[in-house]
Amino acid sequence: MKIACIGAGYVGGPTMAMIAKKCPEIEVVVVDINEARIAAWNSDKLPIYEPGLFEVVKEARGRNLFFSTDVGKHVGEADIVFVSVNTPTKTSGVGAGKAADLTYWEGAARVIASVSTSSKIIVEKSTVPVKTAEAIEKVLRRNCKDSSVHFEILSNPEFLAEGTAIEDLTMPDRVLIGGKDTETGRAAIASLASVYAHWVPEDRILRTNLWSAELSKLTANAMLAQRISSVNSISALCEATGADVQQVSKAIGTDSRIGPKFLNASVGFGGSCFQKDILNLVYICETVGLQQVADYWNQVILMNDYQKDRFVQRVISAMFNTISKKKIAVYGFAFKKDTGDTRETPAIDVCRGLVADGANVCVYDPEVTDDQIHADLTQQTYEWYDHPNPRSAPVDKKAIGISHDPMEAANDAHAICILTEWDEFKHYDYQKVYESMHKPAFIFDGRNILDHAKLREIGFIVYAVGKPL
Ligand code: NAD
Ligand code: UGA
Secondary structure, three states: OEEEEEOOOOOHHHHHHHHHHHOOOOEEEEEOOOHHHHHHHOOOOOOOOOOOHHHHHHHHEOOOEEEEOOHHHHHHHOOEEEEOOOOOEOOOOOOOOOOEOOHHHHHHHHHHHHHOOOOEEEEEOOOOOOOHHHHHHHHHHHHOOOOOOOEEEEEOOOOOOOOOHHHHHHOOOOEEEEOOOOHHHHHHHHHHHHHHOOOOOHHHEEEEOHHHHHHHHHHHHHHHHHHHHHHHHHHHHHHHHOOOHHHHHHHHHOOOOOOOOOOOOOOOOOOOOHHHHHHHHHHHHHHOOOHHHHHHHHHHHHHHHHHHHHHHHHHHHHOOOOOOOOEEEEEOOOOOOOOOOOOOOHHHHHHHHHHHOOOEEEEEOOOOOHHHHHHHHHOOOOOOOOOOOOOOOOOOHHHEEEOOOHHHHHOOOOEEEEOOOOHHHHHOOHHHHHHOOOOOOEEEEOOOOOOHHHHHHHOOEEEEOOOOO
């Protein structure tokens, strides 16, 4: 069996590396049009930072795992083609700001059709709107010159989270495969299931129809994000009443019907998918006339924007309503720990908000590159729709400092904002940090990861999300 995967990104790279590791008899080739990305996958410095990934890649690379820019050749030879291209939010035209942009997906489908001389299973790995398989099937069928070639489309959405991708791929809660209830559909599902069965227990391989699989992916992300927005909404109430959101999360999470995971109040959720996928869900609901359902899910995003904005307001009001010309150290820029990814990170809106109010920020993040931080803060992000957060306008590069040393970042600062939950932040010598800062020295813990009692003993004024002062 030969597998090709179109798209060597955060999903295509790690998922294919895991398949190659677990299935040494299958040849797996990951193809991409981005030459620099493919070169990086073939080097010792992979294009994405993900704990444990390099070991998996190293084990299989050159044996049965290959990375190539020759899209046509490898797709043409494959029996199974995964499509793991980006499906961002549309930036113009009908549905701009909400609908999924399927340009890359359709482009990939057209390439598959043009190079196929044998029948193939086409696997939707990207997150796509429900019913995409129907559209893609038409593109494939109408563009393939060889009428004897049969394309069987499956939906196999990916549920890995960044930072824990290898763990998630090694022991997935489930693998979801959607396909048609026809002879060829069932055979294709069995064929893909046999790949995962190399390491995933049979009872974790779920089989559904195509539309359920497509919609389950959007729903899973919407439900996860909704939990965070729910707990974040309660964090605001905690701050107003003296309740402690961590105690509330623990108390409700012990109810087995609610469960303890994903109840950490924060400065807001980020990442490339939660907002994009909810917007996509909202758009789909609107197009089928379900406005109330659309409004319900849109509120998850509005609450997230409110949470980021609230964090900025709190910094400003705590610091006597003036942060003008004050240095504020920002610890963490990635959207979560153990990744260098900054897509939709709350740090963008928070840093922009602080700078808009006159502060000078100095960012320290163990993984994010300087260029990425500068680009994220100075380039226009939301030109294509009315983002509800007016603070999120790009800011001047002059107000942004970047340091590769957390001590230096805090030196002479008036405040520290913790925006990512990197473990190393818990272990700094905060006595030393305190001594190097202006007084009163503030810490705003946007992730509730520090020992607040100890920091207060040192002399810091500590504000944390949803915690009493
Ligand atoms: P990404 O942007 O990191 O990677 C996509 C890759 O596809 C890029 O390298 C791009 O060059 C390539 N590409 C685009 N069109 C191509 C074409 N025609 N031929 C060859 N290569 C092409 O994206 P990602 O984060 O890996 O996400 C991919 C999909 O998976 C998205 O739909 C996303 O919603 C979904 N997803 C992402 C995650 C995540 O953690 N990032 C998790 C689950 C699902
Ligand atoms: C998320 C989902 O968890 C994956 O299942 C899904 O496959 C993926 O999106 C996707 O489709 O892209 P990811 O965005 O990588 O994964 O990371 P998460 O761990 O879900 O975190 C998302 C954001 O929520 C981060 O900013 C994180 O800090 C925040 N978060 C998470 C909280 O604020 N509180 C929590 O309790 C949990």
